[in-house]
Amino acid sequence: MSVVVERDGAVAVVRIDRPERHNALNADVLRRLHAVMTDLPGKARAIVLTGSGRRAFSAGADLDELVGLSAADAEPVLRAGQAVLRGIERSPAPVIAAVNGLALGGGFELVLACSFAVASTEAAFALPEPGLGLIPGYGGTQRLARVTGPAAARHVMLTGHRLDALRAYELGVVVLPPVHPDALRSLAVAQARKVAGMGPRAVRAIVDAVDVGLDSPLDDALALETRLAADAVGGSESDEGVRAFKEKRRPCFEAVTP
Numbered sequence: 001m002s003v004v005v006e007r008d009g010a011v012a013v014v015r016i017d018r019p020e021r022h023n024a025l026n027a028d029v030l031r032r033l034h035a036v037m038t039d040l041p042g043k044a045r046a047i048v049l050t051g052s053g054r055r056a057f058s059a060g061a062d063l064d065e066l067v068g069l070s071a072a073d074a075e076p077v078l079r080a081g082q083a084v085l086r087g088i089e090r091s092p093a094p095v096i097a098a099v100n101g102l103a104l105g106g107g108f109e110l111v112l113a114c115s116f117a118v119a120s121t122e123a124a125f126a127l128p129e130p131g132l133g134l135i136p137g138y139g140g141t142q143r144l145a146r147v148t149g150p151a152a153a154r155h156v157m158l159t160g161h162r163l164d165a166l167r168a169y170e171l172g173v174v175v176l177p178p179v180h181p182d183a184l185r186s187l188a189v190a191q192a193r194k195v196a197g198m199g200p201r202a203v204r205a206i207v208d209a210v211d212v213g214l215d216s217p218l219d220d221a222l223a224l225e226t227r228l229a230a231d232a233v234g235g236s237e238s239d240e241g242v243r244a245f246k247e248k249r250r251p252c253f254e255a256v257t258p
């Protein structure tokens, strides 16, 4: 199975499992990621995405599936890949990348589509596509600049520069200091549990507000936030959240009816 799912309560761990090809993304991996991202958000409240082995999170698109593709054939495949990553980016169960090794090309683009990333000290990030006569085709030309700023993004893409884990942390690609490889999974699951403990409707609203807001005029984005924040104030989830605070107990959002 090229994608393995493990459930851990309200958290799911999704692992790309093609270590013999450094977890390269082929059509089967993309199909399975799409199926997982369609099924899991209704069952898990937060998802960890990682790769098998210590060498690579993912070495990007499977180059053996690229050979011989015409532009006309590649375009629907690219659109299909974009749709999988867009589903990850907008998932109501936020996806946390646990970068266990090299995240190259589409592998780095997969990380950039996640809500946020944590990494081991052995992680490294690059977009080597131009060296292959390709360009990033799973959102890298757009998402990297949104994280690092355009100059750092152009430097990475135009020189093939590889960001090590610490530099990725400094640039905001990784949100916490890189950890020993043996500690990565527990760190990622702990972060996922924090997300899973939040109000699920509040989480979904924040995902939507940030996603829509990034591409909206500020006043429109603030108006969206106001509407979503008012819905939250008037919603039953905040009734439970505030009541739990006053009663000095953990909120039980599962018991909240929409």
Ligand SMILES: CCCCCCCCCCCCC[C@H](O)CC(=O)SCCNC(=O)CCNC(=O)[C@H](O)C(C)(C)COP(=O)(O)OP(=O)(O)OC[C@H]1O[C@@H](n2cnc3c(N)ncnc32)[C@H](O)[C@@H]1OP(=O)(O)O
Binding pocket: 020, 021, 022, 024, 025, 026, 027, 030, 055, 056, 059, 060, 061, 062, 063, 064, 065, 066, 069, 074, 077, 078, 081, 102, 104, 105, 106, 107, 109, 128, 129, 132, 134, 135, 136, 137, 138, 140
């Ligand atoms: C999503 C695919 C859907 C299918 C159709 C795609 C058509 C549409 C186009 C999709 C475009 C997606 C957009 C994306 O931006 C484009 C890309 O991602 S391009 C790929 C970018 N990635 C790379 O360039 C990395 C290539 N790999 C390496 O540099 C090195 O392998 C490594 C990861 C640094 C590891 O090096 P080593 O430790 O020395 O190991 P080897 O090199 O010997 O690798 C072992 C073995 O694995 C094979 N392999 C490694 N990476 C890939 C890969 N990306 N695709 C296919 N095979 C890969 C390597 O060839 C070796 O095989 P062997 O020689 O043992 O047969």
